[in-house]
Amino acid sequence: MAELVTDVAGSVHKVRILEAPDEGIGRAVAAAVRQWRFPSLKVKGQPVPLVGKLTFYFRKRGKMFVVESPSGASRVRSPSSR
Numbered sequence: 001m002a003e004l005v006t007d008v009a010g011s012v013h014k015v016r017i018l019e020a021p022d023e024g025i026g027r028a029v030a031a032a033v034r035q036w037r038f039p040s041l042k043v044k045g046q047p048v049p050l051v052g053k054l055t056f057y058f059r060k061r062g063k064m065f066v067v068e069s070p071s072g073a074s075r076v077r078s079p080s081s082r
Helices: 023-033
Strands: 002-006 012-017 041-043 046-048 050-054 058-061 064-067 074-077
Touching: 002 023, 012 023
Parallel strands: none
Antiparallel strands: 002 012, 002 050, 041 046, 050 074, 058 064
């Protein structure tokens, strides 16, 4: 599971790995998520940054882990609403 923070344009600028099968996979997930872009969230017509959590599913194939499709952003909220 990863927590991410986007800027007002939807670019990911902070990723925190909350859970991963091992440290190397966590680093790979963080590097991939930093390349993603999300649609801007608007509150009262103004774009705001987001904090969201993504769940990734890993399956072991032999000696490798395969990443399944993430469940999607959940519990998305503006950092200012914490």
